[in-house]
Amino acid sequence: MTLPPLAQAAIAAFIVLNAVILMVAYVTLLERKFAARMQSRIGPYYVGWPHGWLQPIADALKLMLKEDVVPAAADRWVYNLAPIAFLVPCVLIFATIPFAPGLGVADLNIGILFFLAVSALEIVGLFMGGWGSNNKYALISAMRAVNQIISYDLPFIFTALVPVVLAGSMQLSEIVSAQTGLFGWFVFRAWGLGVLALLAYLVATIAAENRVPFDILEAESELVAGFRVEYSGMKFALIQLGEYAHILGTSFLGALLFLGGWLGPGPAWLGPIWFLLKAIFVFLLITWVRWSFVRIRVDQILAISWKLLLPLSIVLLMAAAFAVAWSGGARV
């Protein structure tokens, strides 16, 4: 095919976008079933009998048909643009993720930096929602978002950099190709450093995504629904979509950084499937944590970040650097 590169990129982006939306829809179903089993329930069942295969579609339809309420005192422009400002970065992070060698929108040489930078933009949409709704709950939620983002972005970045140091590249495809071989994934490597880094990555991810037990942003019992308390209908759906897309994106990144991406036994075309399975594994780990704990206090959240996670991630990063330097650039 001899399409101009821009058209190729557009087509790739279109495919990825739709795949993301579809995946997000079914990931919610997966989470609901998983959570239900953890609580000795069954979960969605009748819509798309058996086991609720059509539930996500039904949910989406329902949200589309719902009335779109705009508070009278809202800052209209900000309020209306917030879901989009929230969603775009969350979907954009998929642009840099390669699903197999050469299969992705753009394999940037700063892949991981792009990922971190773009997901940092998500907070702007959150602020817009929190401010624009002109609602105290939403505002308090946005304030809490600041304190959480400041505390957990650093550990997240540091732990995500551990594989970068081990692989010696920021390009995601190269990070994967540095993990070949039996027990070559970074979880198994570097004398246990990888496992610790993965655990720290998971905790930081959960916190950065405001999931239980770190969900003081949208603590139902105090803030009703946090920054999206005033949103309904399609706008609510967009925010929800963005949130799950972000979680899914970080799951993919985790699978890529620590679990060897598309590497796995079998022919090359199995690669994307392996990758998907690993990402879902990471997602389920996050979900498992979510449905096991209760919300913790603000000061506990801060304490965990600044007193445990941040030092741990810095130590891990330095240890990885030392290990690489010690071995003189050979595989650690």
Next chain:
Amino acid sequence: MTVETVGFWLVAAVLLASSLAVVLTKNLFHAVLYLAVALVATGVVFLLLESPFLFGVQLLLYAGGVVTIVVFAIMLTERLVGERITQTSRHVVNGAIVSAAVFVAVVGFLLQAGAPAPVTERPDQLAGLGRALVGPYAVTLELLGVLLVAALLGAIYFARADD
């Protein structure tokens, strides 16, 4: 005109408009949002200049970090404390004159310098940057680190609980 050129002019227009909006809007929160747009647009300019690393850093530090802090400050004062702050841009004329002077100076410098030779082959920027930071600029880097630690300690000192 190539795609890059069109993109550049587009981004430049957005950048200019949003920067003007930052100083001209009355609503402080809107100003911050325009600031975010301007910062992201700057990042995109970096991207168009084929410098993705700077793009990432720009987004991470400015759009992600600085905007967050500013928004925090505004929210704290305006909505929670209940004080209404409107942006009053005094001395618009003086400001315009100063910025026009800067603009003339920059353009004059660029015209004088002439067009740079187009970069043909591109070394790995990242590795180069890393080497530079721990090589020739190592002392500067360390000094910056010391400065930041000092700032951090100072902040802790001021924020400590009263005994």
Next chain:
Amino acid sequence: MSDFMGGLSKPPEPPTRSEPSRGVRGRTRETRDGPRGPESVTGFGTGTQRGGGSVAVLRDGAKGFWGETLQLARAVGRTMGVTFKNLVARKPVTVMYPDVRRQYPDRFRGVLALTYDKETGEENCIGCRLCEYICPPQVIKVEMLKAKERNWAKHFTLELYSCEFCELCVQVCPTDAIVMLKTFELATSDRRELLLDKDRLHALGLEHEHSWATGTRLRDMQAPPKAARGEGHRDGATRGEAAVTAPAAAAKPAGTAALAGAGSAEESATPAPAAKADGPSTAEAVKTAAAPPAAPGEVKTKETAE
């Protein structure tokens, strides 16, 4: 080091804390060393629950950074172990509701209905409006139809959408006419469908299984019914007497006001500054007490004037 970190993160203490709570604890913790142990070093505050049995692994008073981190890790492990066990080893307990229905308890409080007499097949309701009077949200409206043999309900409407299912109407019904059903399926797309009239209520009664409770049965449960009512009457009488006698007592010179009597009027008659007019009879009493020369008396008269 521990003091340094603990001191930095000290949260504002709650204003009063009479005793360390025995439930999930926050930062202050009781240790064997004394009532208040050291500040939590990490601030994770993994409080423990006593008496929970299953959380016996967690011991209070984990000390130092490593102690607390270890405790945290243990707690995390246990919690996630429970959910994992649910996931793999335990069967869901869900009853697949529309297909399978569980047995409803006998005292189930569901939709309301009117009944027919089993022998004669007549409507039980006599339109006495007792249920209308007792209903807290006032959702029942009854109109009586007078007749020779007995009375009937001419109209009977029940706004089920505002009913709070308190069962009081069932309890007061003298003829066991209104009952509750063992069904809760009220979902409808139009609120107006929940405005039930007499025919609908009767139809519902035929359609669904009735709960155990009827007026007679509920009243029989309140033992011993007759004696209790008698007590209540006598009580009332005593109270009435007190109210009548109070002014007379108060009319005596204030210093020697009869302290022997009973009732609330007594208190305000004594010239105590704390006395507050709190009921009509009290107010009267104070008025009659007229003018004790002391200052409290003046205050009192002012109060009554208001």
